[in-house]
Amino acid sequence: MIKAAEKASKSVIRDFGEVEKLQVSKKGPRDFVTKTDKHVEKILIEELSKTKKNYSFFSEEVGSINNKDKDNIWIIDPIDGTINFLHGIPHFAISIALESKKEIICGLIYDPIKDEMFFAEKNKGAYLNNQRLRVSSKNLIDECLFSSNHEGVKFSNLNMRCSGCAALDLAYVASGRLDGFFHNKINIWDVAAGALLVKEAGGIVNDLDKFDRNNIDIRASSGAINDKMLENIKNF
Secondary structure (H helix, E strand, C coil): CHHHHHHHHHHHHHHHHHHHHHCCCCCCCHHHHHHHHHHHHHHHHHHHHHHCCCEEEEECCCEEECCCEEEEEEEEEEEECHHHHHCCCCCCEEEEEEEECCEEEEEEEEECCCCEEEEEECCCCEEECCEECCCCCCCCHHHCCEECCHHHHHHCCCCEECCCCHHHHHHHHHCCCCCEEEEEEECHHHHHHHHHHHHHCCCEECCHHHCCCCCEEEEEECHHHHHHHHHHCCCC
């Protein structure tokens, strides 16, 4: 997973440099960014297939690829935070998760611009560039910082951010930079890797299996303030 993300990130970084130039052109960068998304996805699928030839895929651009092994599925978001990428904002990530028999057992979120590799394996902890991660231990909700989409930001009376990259929001909850993240009607490829990261860093994530894969309501936070967060967003 790490090798695949590192290889794909080379074209992401190169194309991100080009996006800056396209901002001022009449055509704009949208078509170019769509091509980047698809190109990154292609590299990830090729690289992951080299070692696990029979594993299936579920990805944002191509949808489902059913190979011989349907119990093991790579869940991929080639660029989470595409709108940021499109506008030359350096806050986006490659997200890869491995689902085995309906359970996420590995997750990786790579921020290529900051060179931050978040990685988790079931029952083996969560890491950022080989440093062990723990969720925040703050328990006064007024001191906490949360993230959501723009609807959550408008709705909530919590201290809020809207970063435009759900994968990194979850990685930041796992690393204690954020205290919680909530979002309605989000896709599995946006949250699969991040949900495992939060759990393995000692946090709490609601049961995602109860939702349709393209319509997930996620609630993730440190254990210290989970009840308080849920109480504050019960009508969200």
